[in-house]
Amino acid sequence: MDNNNMKNYIVEKAKLSKDAARALSSISTDLKNSALLAMADALLEKKDVIIKSNSLDIENGKNKGLSQALLDRLLLTEQRIIDMAEGLKQVASLPDPIGEVIKMWKRPNDLQIGQMRVPLGVIGIIYEARPNVTVDAAALCIKSGNAVILRGGSEAINSNKTIASIISEAAEKAGLPQGSIQLIEITDREAVNIMLKLNKFIDVLIPRGGAGLIQNVVNNASIPVIQTGVGNCHIYVDKDADLSMAEAIAINAKTQRPAVCNAMESLLIHKDVAEKFLPAVAKSLTSLGVELRVCNKGIDILNKESITENIKSASKEDWKIEFLDLILAVKIVDSLDEALDHIYKYGTKHSESIITNNYLTSQRFLKEVDAAAVYINASTRFTDGFEYGFGAEIGISTQKLHARGPMGLTQLTTIKNIAYGTGQIRK
Amino acid sequence: MDNNNMKNYIVEKAKLSKDAARALSSISTDLKNSALLAMADALLEKKDVIIKSNSLDIENGKNKGLSQALLDRLLLTEQRIIDMAEGLKQVASLPDPIGEVIKMWKRPNDLQIGQMRVPLGVIGIIYEARPNVTVDAAALCIKSGNAVILRGGSEAINSNKTIASIISEAAEKAGLPQGSIQLIEITDREAVNIMLKLNKFIDVLIPRGGAGLIQNVVNNASIPVIQTGVGNCHIYVDKDADLSMAEAIAINAKTQRPAVCNAMESLLIHKDVAEKFLPAVAKSLTSLGVELRVCNKGIDILNKESITENIKSASKEDWKIEFLDLILAVKIVDSLDEALDHIYKYGTKHSESIITNNYLTSQRFLKEVDAAAVYINASTRFTDGFEYGFGAEIGISTQKLHARGPMGLTQLTTIKNIAYGTGQIRK
CATH class of the missing domain: 3.40.605.10 (Aldehyde Dehydrogenase; Chain A, domain 1)
Known part of the structure; x- marks a missing residue:
């Protein structure tokens, strides 16, 4: 024709x-x-x-x-x-x-x-x-x-x-x-x-x-x-997080269905809990087949514990990628502000979650993160028409109009x- | 530069x-x-x-x-x-x-x-x-x-x-x-x-x-x-209209501020009331300096009453024009359906009004007209952020998203x- x-x-x-x-x-x-x-x-x-x-x-x-x-x-x-x-x-x-x-x-x-x-x-x-x-x-x-x-x-x-x-x-x-x-x-x-x-x-x-x-x-x-579209979603594990909750949510958000837009692609961990949390979550995730791409500070922590299998050094590119696969970028951050800046810089305004028991920290995250969906203490995987109770879904809008x-x-x-x-x- | x-x-x-x-x-x-x-x-x-x-x-x-x-x-x-x-x-x-x-x-x-x-x-x-x-x-x-x-x-x-x-x-x-x-x-x-x-x-x-x-x-x-934009707005005077209300609204919608997008540009009149309503409204409008561009049936009615000053025959183009001026297209229609079809064909989905005391007719108009604002028994000039009580206005959206x-x-x-x-x- x-x-x-x-x-x-x-x-x-x-x-x-x-x-x-x-x-x-x-x-x-x-x-x-x-x-x-x-x-x-x-x-x-x-x-x-x-x-x-x-x-x-x-x-x-x-x-x-x-x-x-x-x-x-x-x-x-x-x-x-x-x-x-x-x-x-x-x-x-x-x-x-x-x-x-x-x-x-x-x-x-x-x-x-x-x-x-x-x-x-x-x-x-x-x-x-x-x-x-x-x-x-x-x-x-x-x-x-x-x-x-x-x-x-x-x-x-x-x-x-x-x-x-x-x-x-x-x-x-x-x-x-x-x-x-x-x-x-x-x-x-x-x-x-x-x-x-x-x-x-x-x-x-x-x-x-x-x-x-x-x-x-x-x-x-x-x-x-x-x-509708791209989801480079983050979970930020705050210094005041319940770490076992954080681990369960991280595993869910990365592995429950890795090929979808609301799966976690980067895990940000506050430095104060990194030594305790990172080795634990790394063991769990890698045992489920996840490859971790970790910042230098994180690599040091993991090396100390001799955790090296399925662990790679993160390149700058890894912060930007929507892997849609069993791959996760991991970064240690110094503060909530650094986490917010990282999400602002690399996020695609899809779904972002904080794990914390600190009230003020949770409210700052909720207020300051600009995304279609912002979570406190829950998996990013809930950004979904059925999970929201809409009974149906034609897509997930990542734009701001309408x-x-x-x-x-x-x-x-x-x-x-x-x-x-x-x-x-x-x- | x-x-x-x-x-x-x-x-x-x-x-x-x-x-x-x-x-x-x-x-x-x-x-x-x-x-x-x-x-x-x-x-x-x-x-x-x-x-x-x-x-x-x-x-x-x-x-x-x-x-x-x-x-x-x-x-x-x-x-x-x-x-x-x-x-x-x-x-x-x-x-x-x-x-x-x-x-x-x-x-x-x-x-x-x-x-x-x-x-x-x-x-x-x-x-x-x-x-x-x-x-x-x-x-x-x-x-x-x-x-x-x-x-x-x-x-x-x-x-x-x-x-x-x-x-x-x-x-x-x-x-x-x-x-x-x-x-x-x-x-x-x-x-x-x-x-x-x-x-x-x-x-x-x-x-x-x-x-x-x-x-x-x-x-x-x-x-x-x-x-934001174009308003080719209509007022439809139904056979069951209060004709003095219709006249007051038509005068307001055309002359109160003719250069704006929510002013009336076409007046549709049901044939059953045309012989009574058209001469009256034509006299009022023309005496306020409005030029009427009237369909053939309407011209016949006005001729019988010897109303000819500021009256012209409407061309097909006149149904489409946003005059933004003291000019009004006037058409006699056989039915509500013809009015709805006319508005569907020539309207710009801005503001449309029906004048009627018939309940079912009013509800059909409200339901079937697709426009940013649909009025029963009111002037189209109310499509305005201040008139709506918003306290401010950045424009009038004529699109459907957002x-x-x-x-x-x-x-x-x-x-x-x-x-x-x-x-x-x-x-």
Whole structure:
């Protein structure tokens, strides 16, 4: 397809989305829920077709030499399809944010002004290998009254096509407007670049994937973007920390699921407790397969205790890296201020935690650290829509506009100011 | 200055802003307020210097042949300086949004999670001729704990330089961090283009000015933008309207201040009341100097009553125009649905109002119109931070992300998720 045809194809889809969004914005909660349940049923009914399409993607992926990890993300099994259907049912069971009046106040002229939650309109989701995003993202957008345009990666194109056609057909049959859920079936990169500029039709873009994908969207979109992303998360073990709590939290934050954005990547330890805490936590972590990249002071402490296995000297680069792996940078700091400065310098404003029993220290950390989520005496792994109790998650925003941290249904809405008057005019 | 030097100059300022923002984020409310009061005093003390600088701008403006309207916007009189100082004092008297915990909830694992209002960081304001924006924008940014980089238009450069140096010096003397308020003194357009890409240092851009300025920022910024702007506002007079209320509101919305974005630009009238209402409102409006651009059906009605002065036939273009002047497009519609379709097609999602005494009609309008502000039986002119009771306004957002409608201090903040734990780890 040449660029002109591609543009026409995408614009046509986007126009249809915009029309769908207008109708969707005032559709009843019952109808949205029954559509979600119908989508779940359709997935279960057609799981063989989905698995067949998916096997094409898996075969292509193997031929292209995709890594085992990527192939695993790509793979759809019967269980995973059941899980996707369960996800739809769960979203159906969540409260509908649309129409909620957040507050209402009366002005001296008796005008009643309020703020009502309404959908954003058309949401564009640009994502990579996991085909389950096709279902998850569509479910959250529909429940929050938005039309969705999905643009998945080339690796999952066959799975995505099949899934999108199954769920959009089921949604339409259930009574949702045509075009509520659409997939851009072009895997050419140019398709993304065209999407990024369609301000007339698309209200918001949410890129989900690696740093390259997100940077391309942020740098080139004229449509507003909600940035999700990089987490170079720290845990600071203060001199007044409960050290056994600190150890348990450090182990959890590093090893419970190392490949995710809210896992700890750097451990900062106050010098006053380093001699006691570092050897203990190093033994625990390395025995769980974690490689430590330690500052010079820390290396000295570990050497004294003859702890050397899986221990390396940290380079300056290590403070910056989101390892997403069983690797941890470790630094001894002289003070809370040094910890705050280090986090300010190297953090990505995602999730940061302090372990301390000192009240004033805890409050300074809470106040002064600028991040989507700041914890006292808890694991950074809690930055998650489900853990926050939102019942769902479309991503974790690391930007400051609109939404920050875990994004559930509410974060996919905006407000409209409403006013009940009795003839008020402005003087 | 060549582009390279210009870039260095702007990046240096932006770096300083970023450092200032870090300190500002945890400064006390008392200190911010005393700085605002000191800024007010300094303006009053140095009003002669300001007037002298301003007279240079006025002279240059006259030589350049600026319109009388633009020259009036540019002009600073003693009274206008007193007003700016009063504005600073008023912002000082408003409640500080920073540190407010909006909500806090407990998870089943006893983790207490909450959302705390925090500053956005560094706000870039790009604006045009009015030099008072320099003071207003700085005041709101400082009160909400943000550092501000101001980039005003070339017409007001002498006034802006003097004002910015007076207030930033006063702020620093009062104890605010250096660089809290900065002006980009380069009037070259390239300076704006450089600013638009400084994601590392600037968190948000707010363009204030004409459509050209705003479009340039939206299309070329990689930094998130809060779009303020165009208002093609409608009033729909329903068949069940109180017609004398409708007339009073139409007159207010069109004539009370026609050059602003929340003024009415199109009047839609239900056919059942058109023969009664249109002649009456046309007489009132034209007698106040308003030119009406009327659809064919409306022209027929007015002709029957021999009302022809200041009446023209509407062209299709007239439905799209934000006149910002004593001009009004008028259309007879067959139904609420036609009114809703018209507003959907031509509206700019700013402010829309219905005049009706029919309950169901009012609720459908409220629900189905997608705009920053939707009114029942009130003038569109109320879309304003002061009228909403925010005590201040930095603009009216016409976009859907982050803030929608009048933006006061709260809209210049974001949230940070905070969590109080007692050793929680994720299972």
